[in-house]
Amino acid sequence: MCGIAGLLKFKGDTKRNIRKMNERMVHRGPDDEGIYISEDGKVALGHRRLSIVDLSKMGAQPFVSGSGKSIMVYNGEIYNHQEIRDKLLKEGAVTKFRSTSDTEVLIEAIEYYGIEKALTMCKGMFGIAVYDTEKKTITLARDRVGEKPLYYGTVAGSFAFASDLGCLRVVDGFDNKINTQVLTIYFTEGYIPAPYSIYEGIYKLEAGTYMTVDVETFKTDVHTYWSMKEAARRGQSNIFTGSRQEAALELERLLRASIKDQMVADVPVGAFLSAGIDSSTIVSLMQDLAPGKVKSFTIGMDDPAYNEATYAKEIAAHLGTEHTELYISDKDAKAVVPKLATMFSEPFADSSQIPTYLVSKMTREHVTVSLSGDAGDELFCGYTSYGSIDRIWGKMKGFPYFIRKPVSSLVLHSPLVNKDIYRIKGTLLGAKGPCEIHKLEHETDPIIYSIALDKRTLPYKLTELPEDFLTEPNHECMLADMLLYHPDDILVKVDRTAMAVSLETRVPMLDKDVVEFAWSLPLEYLREGSVGKMVLRDVLYKYVPREMMERPKKGFAIPIDKWLLEPELREWAEGLLDKDKVRSQGILDPDVVEKIWRDYTDRGIYRIQIWYILMFQQWYEEEYRQ
Incomplete structure (x- = not known):
């Protein structure tokens, strides 16, 4: 796990600026740094x-590379590098490797x-x-699902790229303005989805793609080598025909x-254990595979409504892991807030970023690599909202869209809109399909479209998914979430914190x-009534008793709606939201x-957009204005 950066045809002091970019992301790679500058000075890595x-x-x-033709910087891990290494040797592409690193395997394979x-x-x-x-090109590539970040764009007349958006911000002459067209999406979702960033002219490379850039002209050529949409389409066109028991065995x-x-690394490896189905499955299989005790980690909170640490401890004891837990106080969590703007380099407002940072910090004191259970909900139908949308669509689909849409408009432009229930029903009635219901579920409050002065918006993955x-x-x-929410929220949160x-994090379910x-799994293998992840549970129950897992999920959240009313955070919030400052x-x-x-403060109406606005304002003050 590392950080990469690059500059093409920079007009200033190239060496000083590539060093500045490296310094900005020292947290991504504290062990060493390296720089390459081409003889003509046009390429800096x-x-x-x-x-x-x-x-x-x-x-x-x-x-x-061995031939000297290629120079590479890369952030990540190639888990099957030994297999590719053997193939390269067998085919005579390489006679001898100089190292045991996956880096060398990757560059020789390319x-x-x-x-x-x-x-x-x-x-x-x-x-x-x-x-x-030889070709005078730079090729940028990103993994299939988007675990590792890669930003690129034009900065001070040069082409620049980096693992951390903040690296581009520190380049001399940076004057990219805020991309106000993404703000409506941000205040809807709480994050800025690829390919956009908060800055004009700077983008995120999409997952599963690679882009070749001409060093002289900056002309780009983008290709998709793997698509989540096509993987979903193929799977649903070729449904698994075995029994659920056979599906569980294959999974x-x-x-x-x-x-x-x-689990392969030359440094200590552990795992997050939140007591949910997903992380418990990962830790169970790790412990079964490991020759010794797996190191597992969880954090707890004194508030029982948000605390799963007691359950995690029971699961760890049952599995026999070497378990470490840390109970955090309100004070611990609140102390993280000032660090968030620099940590994410652009507005990002999933408040579970705070406990994720704290569990990562605690875990790093013991290991350098940690496996997580992320993606279980999205891949195995875990969210209860999926079943709700299925029921809503089941009631709506019998009425043609050309009838529903005018009725929706009529409700939303009538006095009925002043009542939450009718506003929500009126909004959802105008959906073309279940994916749009999923999108509109958290857009039923029209005030979110009024927060930004720029009312324009841009197409993004949810608006572009075919009906x-x-x-x-x-x-x-599930597909909507794997295209948007998972890569642009969950994976961003885990990577940055x-x-x-x-700390390097790895996600086995994203293999x-x-x-x-x-x-390829049929719905009946995923969901029974309101209970999801059935086939994943079938795997887990071989290792952990069913009764130990069958309890309401509390999630990995914090009571931000309560904390913002307490003096310390309220003062911080009101400073950021000062009307004259905002104006x-x-x-x-x-x-x-x-x-x-x-x-919120006078009537007790908490909107999640409060946190979204605060994270934007904090970013503006601490990153953009600096």
Whole structure:
């Protein structure tokens, strides 16, 4: 796990600026750094290293291929690098490797097979930049699901890229303005989805794609080597025909293979254990595979409504892991808030970022790599909202859209809209399909469209998903989340908080084979009534008693709606939301911001957009204005 950066045809002091970019992301790679500048000075590559595999200097980057033709910086892990190494040796592409690192395997595979075939062969998480010294091109690539970040764009007349958006911000001459067109999406979702960023002219490379950039002209050519949409379509077109028991056996086999690969490292490895189905399954299989005790980690809170640490401790004891828990106070959590703007480098407002940071910080004191159970809800139909959407769509679909849409408009433009129940029903009635219901569920309050002064918006993955792309409503919603919520919220949260403390996180359920198998499962193997993840539970119950797991899920959240009324955070919030300050910035509507805050403090109406606004304001003050 590392950080990469690059500058093409920079007009200033190239060496000083690539060093500045490296310094900005020292947290991503505290063990070492490297810089490459081409002889003509047109290409500069930077790298910060967190040593995981081959801790020697032989694994350092930027890495030069055996032929000297390619120079690469890369962030991530290739879990099947030994298999690719053997293939390269067998086919005579390489006679001898200089190191045991996956970096060398990756660059030689790219040079020998070409970028697309090499990426298709790889199983892992990564953000890659490869300079072809003969063709004078840089190729950027990102892993299939988007575990590792990669930003790129034009900065001060040069082409720049980095793992951390803040690296681009520190380049001399940076003057990219705020992309106000993304704010409506941000205040709806709480994050800024790829391909957009908070800055004009800077983008996130989409998951499953690679882009070749001409060093001289900055002309780009983008290709997709793997698509979540196509994986879902293929899976649903070729439904698994075995029994549910057979499906559980196959899923267990695939998870075991993924976990076995992801437990390989030259540093200590552990796992997050939140007491939910997903992390408990991962830890169960890890412990079954490990020769000794697996190190497991959880955090607890004194408030029983938010505390699952007692359950996690019971599961750990049953499995026999070496378990560490940390109970955090309100004071611990509140102390994280000032760090968030720099940690994420752009507005990001999933409040579970706070406990995720704290558990990562505690975990890093014991291990350098931690496996997590992320993606279980999205791949195995775990969210209860999926079943709700299925029921809503079941009632609506009998009425043609050309009838529902006018009725929806009529309700939303009548006095009925003043009552929450009619406003919500009126909004959902205008949905074309289950995916749009999923999108509209958290857009029923029209005030969210008034927060930003710029009322324009941009198309993004939820608006671009074709109607009835998949025929089954639950799968439609799962796909929407795997395209948007999971890569742009969950994975961003985990990567940035863990990297802030130099912890590498790995997600076994995002293994290509696991993902593609999950899409082939019929709904009845995933959900029974209101209970989801049935086939995943079938795997887990072989290792953990059913009665130990069958309890309401509390999630990984904090009572931010309560804390913001307490003196310390209230003073911080009101400082950021000061009406004169908001007006002087000229980005948000000061009257709307004031109404949202007063509705909360005076009337007890908490909207999640309060946290979204606060995270934007904190970012503006601490990152943008600096």
